[in-house]
């Protein structure tokens with residue numbers, strides 16, 4: 664497999680008159696963990712949805728596994744795993760029904776998917792609820808189900824949008840280790856999150872989207888040197904021009920108190 668897994672050139676996307684992406688260029692290689700960050704509404708999910716073919720109507724070029732996604736049909740998606748930001752799960756299904764259903768969509772054999780899903784559930788301590796309905800699951804259990812569903816077919820490229828939502832501290836440790844091991848094996852991970860200390864630690868490269876443009880693209884060490892800030896949180900504040908957290912907080916508190 665060639666080193667370049669993902670290439671975005673001159674990507675623009677608008678919703679009505681609102682220009683969300685204003686010309687994005689990005690190349691991602693095999694085995695990289697890219698921390699894709701930016702303020703709320705910056706267009707992170709939009710970028711991911713365009714790459715997955717879930718949103719249409721863009722200009723520019725998106726190549727995945729060396730080919731333009733236009734004209735690839737559904738084929739390239741079989742090699743992709745996706746944890747969406749918010750997900751509509753089929754609550755009335757059991758975990759077993761849901762996971763085997765998703766796996767079959769990815770072309771897996773039912774029995775293989777069933778055996779593997781149950782084993783993966785067991786790793787997360789969920790074997791006892793493999794046959795329970797998703798509607799009875801806690802937030803963390805649902806998230807673990809999504810994690811299992813995104814990895815079940817052994818994808819080469821993963822788009823993970825806030826994947827730690829609802830996970831307890833022990834499960835977070837397991838999941839971070841899983842990502843590091845997969846990246847070392849050559850899987851490529853596109854990781855979108857607002858939890859800056861995790862992004863700082865797990866990413867080989869951090870890409871910051873702001874105002875429709877990529878305003879930073881480098882390792883944490885490189886960004887730290889460029890911006891003279893100590894943490895990714897500070898780099899984020901600085902590069903997005905945000906210096907007023909104290910004023911905003913004081914205003915909020917005062918309105919609540921007086922209103």
Ligand SMILES: Nc1ncnc2c1ncn2[C@@H]1O[C@H](COP(=O)(O)OP(=O)(O)OP(=O)(O)O)[C@@H](O)[C@H]1O
Pocket residue numbers: 678683701702703704705706707708709710748
């Ligand atoms: N289907 C849609 N129709 C109209 N506007 C949309 C649509 N989807 C997204 N947007 C707008 O595009 C912008 C980018 O949204 P997007 O969800 O990509 O941001 P994000 O960076 O993922 O934000 P967050 O950090 O809050 O998840 C927002 O202003 C949003 O309102």
